[in-house]
Amino acid sequence: MRPFKLASRDFYPADTIISLKAGEKTVHIGEGYCTVIAGPCAVEDREAYLQLALLLKKAGVQILRGGLFKPRTSPYSFQGLGLEGLDIMMEARSITGMPIITEIMDARDLDFLYDKIDILQVGSRNMQNYTLLDELGKIDKPVMLKRGFSATIEEWLLAAEYILNGGNRNIILCERGIRTFETYTRNTVDLGAVALIKQLSHLPVIVDPSHATGKWKLVTPVARGAIAVGADGIMVEVHQDPDRALSDGKQSLTPERFELLYEQIKGLARLADKTIE
Amino acid sequence: MRPFKLASRDFYPADTIISLKAGEKTVHIGEGYCTVIAGPCAVEDREAYLQLALLLKKAGVQILRGGLFKPRTSPYSFQGLGLEGLDIMMEARSITGMPIITEIMDARDLDFLYDKIDILQVGSRNMQNYTLLDELGKIDKPVMLKRGFSATIEEWLLAAEYILNGGNRNIILCERGIRTFETYTRNTVDLGAVALIKQLSHLPVIVDPSHATGKWKLVTPVARGAIAVGADGIMVEVHQDPDRALSDGKQSLTPERFELLYEQIKGLARLADKTIE
Amino acid sequence: MRPFKLASRDFYPADTIISLKAGEKTVHIGEGYCTVIAGPCAVEDREAYLQLALLLKKAGVQILRGGLFKPRTSPYSFQGLGLEGLDIMMEARSITGMPIITEIMDARDLDFLYDKIDILQVGSRNMQNYTLLDELGKIDKPVMLKRGFSATIEEWLLAAEYILNGGNRNIILCERGIRTFETYTRNTVDLGAVALIKQLSHLPVIVDPSHATGKWKLVTPVARGAIAVGADGIMVEVHQDPDRALSDGKQSLTPERFELLYEQIKGLARLADKTIE
């Protein structure tokens, strides 16, 4: 028997659908929907971010992403704009009506971020940061739980179990590639895990093809594969000028390329009878 | 610069398309086509095999698979029917008109198999069996080169390079999952590698969702993901009675479930403008 | 060029030696010394812990370990005694004179633990918890930084770099096994990494053969291998009654077996001209 309970479909047979107010309409994440989240890796500049937000809104994006505190492997890399970026993200929300998602890296930031951000993201490196998971279990906000880059499916669902056990059922799982021996891609995207989790669990699962591959040329095909395999959506990095991005430029699409991706995703969503709003 | 040459699209920009006579028509494998290969893991019984071959033909399958010599991890497991099975496969071809594919495990079998089998498969464990690759480079028969279960993309293309360097350009690459830390699935299917190889190389790439996942419940979603990501086809294990299969029963579809898979694959092939014959 | 600076031997050619007052004498960790840290995985019971501490002291152990907050994969597993255990550890220190080490899981606990614990351990799952690393960089206490179970050597040294960059040079690296495809052992101990880090960095490196193997029968041979390869010490789990341990019993040595291990380690330390105090 599997060691997780609340995350299991045996416990909750019905699919968990997360609903977010987005201006006048509502965005859904879960079975039957195809939700597209997009934005730059990090918020770098107010004007550029607002302009991009408008472009993405027009292209059909439902949720806007942006990084404030960047967990970087080296202490000498760009660490994010921090709170300054938060105001920019909130401004983008009020202009476009799109809910916003950003990463929370420390339980101490929760009070501050709680009523400003629509979805709190737990990054791959923090998937087993149990004190953070415990705090997120006590709130009612949606949490996007990225898979640890070397976490098994079981460990991932057990991390969700920590949050569920605290009382918060609004969890979105996000596959972002795992670490293997392969070096031509940044990570190895595990689309088989997506198919399996859709069977084992009631929680929504989305795929981040940008981190999963680390190469913009692979983002669109892997995004297609994700939807075809049964994912409930994708989260994609977009940047107006990827070559000058302060982080993750190599895996970012330009807005033009993103539009082409979106068209293909729409076709696949329709074929799979998924609503793409 | 990449260390492979003949396998690279820089060397041969045009897609390699492999054509096989199949009764009165021709089967193609390569860009623009969606080729479906199916059959049981091992040929076990004449009557059952012929019956299955007819069912698969009717379902739309283009190429028939069957294992004669099974490379098994334990010497105490079923090792295949050997040459006895070859006659059964040839009979199935003459009844259905489908080309047949089987694994070659030893260069010494080449003379014997050469004019009886339409595609010679190099299994995952033999991907770096260079004496076998050298021999296959000297013939003109199509070779399906499965990725070693721990081979990098580079090593895989260099294994193809051995065959190409010998003079044989009729190579089909087959992704069948790689070994990672994950244990819920038998292997981790690397669909990002499929997308990347379609960009790096002119060779056709297909996906084996049966070995890649080890679970029949995941075969159909992963097959869908493969086509959506850009694979040129799939190879699927089908068995009339998976519970009694002498090998790989857990990952085999029943003919009924295979028909459902085929319908979904057809939809995806059309969406991607791929011919499925 | 390597991306780490302060952790590199090019920057600080001399070995970093960490010194701790231990009652009337001083314990050293670093090149030329062989330091043995031992204790139970978790502090479970006052009397048992104090008794074990005395046994270990007598056996030659220099530093006493004990877990207070256990980071467990499942929320339903024993989570540690928490602060109640801290008093027990401090009592053991005052009885035996041994410095004590325990894991810190949350930056919020730092104020509280700072003057009660001699070495603060960062666990494998928190190796890239950058907000925690930042806080530990601001203090002057020794920090034991365990390798993330899927961290590369480079990422591990960059995590140390975060602490060094904050101003704290008292870092002990601890190899505790990495995650691979192998399942017969809990992790794969990477003794090659120990040898390499001793060349790349001036920081002390010790090995935890208990977590690295997950099997008590392997603890002693792997501990020997660690010292022979050049590690500056070992950290070993010991429990009076491993079958009843609330966590990690399978990898815990009894005190009797630990004594045998200690004898062998002494022999190897002498052969390598390492002081074992």
Next chain:
Amino acid sequence: MRPFKLASRDFYPADTIISLKAGEKTVHIGEGYCTVIAGPCAVEDREAYLQLALLLKKAGVQILRGGLFKPRTSPYSFQGLGLEGLDIMMEARSITGMPIITEIMDARDLDFLYDKIDILQVGSRNMQNYTLLDELGKIDKPVMLKRGFSATIEEWLLAAEYILNGGNRNIILCERGIRTFETYTRNTVDLGAVALIKQLSHLPVIVDPSHATGKWKLVTPVARGAIAVGADGIMVEVHQDPDRALSDGKQSLTPERFELLYEQIKGLARLADKTIE
């Protein structure tokens, strides 16, 4: 229960010791002995090889290695001298009295090599080449079975089981590093596996620190670790001029460095009560 039988200590409780005539004396491989095998990766030049063989003999080496057919990842790399090299190796044996070991890559070479070579090596890429294993099971010559670079301990022992099941009990296992996510070392040497196999199986286990690390600076510490952990010997690449070696120069020791390694190994063998002849 474990799936292997003949390889298990439950089946044969006594240690398997392999004895080889070496001129006037006998070389043993197995529990209680520390056997040192050394030589260049590939036989490249008669004079250099004979000179090196004499140096190694003098340094204490018991068995001489040399590669004739090199399994190279790229078809454009040096492939070995082939049969020409065999005469050179036989000449080195007659001059030094040392038994010789080389890799067999194809079952078709067995008749030819059988009475010329003292130990036949199965390389990492061929560990699951079952037609080769079957042939080696039919002979009485010692076989060194290197671990596949991604083989589990179970698969490795099952590969040995193929040979044992054919009737040949003269098997030496050789750990040569496994493939992981780490890139600072060529492979990750799995010394925990060595300790475990010594408990599970009666077969001798040696370690190849050269392939395991890919860096000559790590060869000596890892060789020490291997003996301390319980390995029955080591196999080391030595070359007079590593910078000009046609293969594996980066991981080859000079004869001078090898002498220092040998001294350290002798100390460890004595400490562990192993005979080093």
